[in-house]
Amino acid sequence: MAEWLYTEYPELYDAIQSEWDYERDVAFVEARLRAAGIEDGHLLEVGCGTGEHTRRLVDLGFDVTALDKHAGMLRVARSKCDATFRQMAMPDLPVGGPYDAAVMLRGVVNHLAPDALEPAVDALADRIAPGGVLVFDNSPLPPAGNDPALDVGTTEEGQYARIAQHVPTDDGRLDWRAVTFTPDGEWFVNSRAMTPFEDATLSGALDLAGFDVAIHDGFGDADERSVFVASL
Numbered sequence: 424m425a426e427w428l429y430t431e432y433p434e435l436y437d438a439i440q441s442e443w444d445y446e447r448d449v450a451f452v453e454a455r456l457r458a459a460g461i462e463d464g465h466l467l468e469v470g471c472g473t474g475e476h477t478r479r480l481v482d483l484g485f486d487v488t489a490l491d492k493h494a495g496m497l498r499v500a501r502s503k504c505d506a507t508f509r510q511m512a513m514p515d516l517p518v519g520g521p522y523d524a525a526v527m528l529r530g531v532v533n534h535l536a537p538d539a540l541e542p543a544v545d546a547l548a549d550r551i552a553p554g555g556v557l558v559f560d561n562s563p564l565p566p567a568g569n570d571p572a573l574d575v576g577t578t579e580e581g582q583y584a585r586i587a588q589h590v591p592t593d594d595g596r597l598d599w600r601a602v603t604f605t606p607d608g609e610w611f612v613n614s615r616a617m618t619p620f621e622d623a624t625l626s627g628a629l630d631l632a633g634f635d636v637a638i639h640d641g642f643g644d645a646d647e648r649s650v651f652v653a654s655l
């Protein structure tokens with residue numbers, strides 16, 4: 424298992440993802456939190472990555488505590504905004520609380536092993552205040568037999584190319600395997616275990632932890648993710 428994109432090449436992750444519609448994701452989150460009467464306050468972000476959602480949430484006036492499993496991602500995120508950044512990996516969440524709301528944006532839940540789901544949801548429920556809200560998405564992952572896909576793009580440093588494929592593994596997960604050629608002439612392999620959760624599995628874990636759950640079709644137009652808005 425080699426997770427080089429997150430550990431060694433967070434700047435490249437940031438550049439590759441720079442066209443992502445972070446504004447749309449955060450506008451959805453803002454609307455859901457405002458609808459729950461949460462105007463500002465303490466917000467926990469799990470899996471903040473390179474901080475693109477984080478900085479927008481800070482700009483909205485939230486006091487954000489942002490967590491990620493990988494130090495490199497946090498290093499990039501830290502350079503962007505004034506939030507509290509901590510390195511840790513769900514389901515372990517030694518971060519105190521309570522928080523008015525929590526978010527996990529862009530497939531963070533799909534990085535969990537199946538047996539880590541309930542402990543993770545329980546840990547989040549423990550840290551969110553009564554009346555608080557949890558927002559996260561379930562990313563659709565390709566079925567068995569998907570073809571390798573080539574992605575060629577340009578960053579400020581130059582061109583990169585990546586060939587990637589999700590490969591089913593014996594434990595029912597998918598291994599995201601990629602070979603990437605970076606703009607500065609390096610190359611690396613990536614292997615990351617992902618879990619294609621059913622929406623019903625996620626709803627079940629949220630129910631057990633005491634959340635009321637609403638599932639939305641994406642964060643906005645042309646978004647295939649299921650978005651969970653779970654309230655305590």
Ligand SMILES: C[S@@+](CC[C@H](N)C(=O)[O-])C[C@H]1O[C@@H](n2cnc3c(N)ncnc32)[C@H](O)[C@@H]1O
Pocket residue numbers: 429440469470471472473474475476490491492493496511512513514527528529530531534535
């Ligand atoms: C697809 S990235 C999304 C990052 C960011 N939210 C974004 O939209 O750019 C998933 C992130 O989740 C982090 N991550 C994976 N497993 C995690 C865990 N168990 N606890 C906390 N963060 C985790 C990864 O390090 C990575 O930064």
